[in-house]
Amino acid sequence: MADITKISTASLDPVSARAVPFISGLVAGELLQKASPCYILGEEVFMSGSSVTETFNIVSGSLIQTRVDGFTAESVLSGEPVTLFGAGARFSYSSGLMSGSPLFVGVSSGSLSYTKSFEGDLPVARVITSTDIIILK
Numbered sequence: 001m002a003d004i005t006k007i008s009t010a011s012l013d014p015v016s017a018r019a020v021p022f023i024s025g026l027v028a029g030e031l032l033q034k035a036s037p038c039y040i041l042g043e044e045v046f047m048s049g050s051s052v053t054e055t056f057n058i059v060s061g062s063l064i065q066t067r068v069d070g071f072t073a074e075s076v077l078s079g080e081p082v083t084l085f086g087a088g089a090r091f092s093y094s095s096g097l098m099s100g101s102p103l104f105v106g107v108s109s110g111s112l113s114y115t116k117s118f119e120g121d122l123p124v125a126r127v128i129t130s131t132d133i134i135i136l137k
Helices: none
Strands: 022-028 037-041 044-047 056-059 063-066 070-072 081-085 090-092 102-105 125-127 132-135
Touching: 037 081
Parallel strands: 022 044
Antiparallel strands: 022 081, 037 044, 037 070, 056 063, 070 081, 090 132, 102 125, 125 132
């Protein structure tokens, strides 16, 4: 299945942002899109995607899983400071989403999909309304 199209007004819910784990003090290693799953490599942050080699974790021998360390709240230029938000963060993400569905890292960098890219992938978010998602990891 194709990656889910993110709306241009995707945003982090400010109420949930106050109560969720976050990681700050990092630097964007590339242009990061808002509301995107990301991973940390050294002190830099990159967007996760199953087509990005560095995002792979080997779990239980040969089982492959896509890495996600958190989600961006805003778009961030390469070299700029970035904060990643974790489990419990709510985002306005798209329209026409299937409520209750688990979401996985998509093929394209920074995207989400209804389907796994690798057998070992776990959901990183869940659809809670037709427009909103909640981060699981």
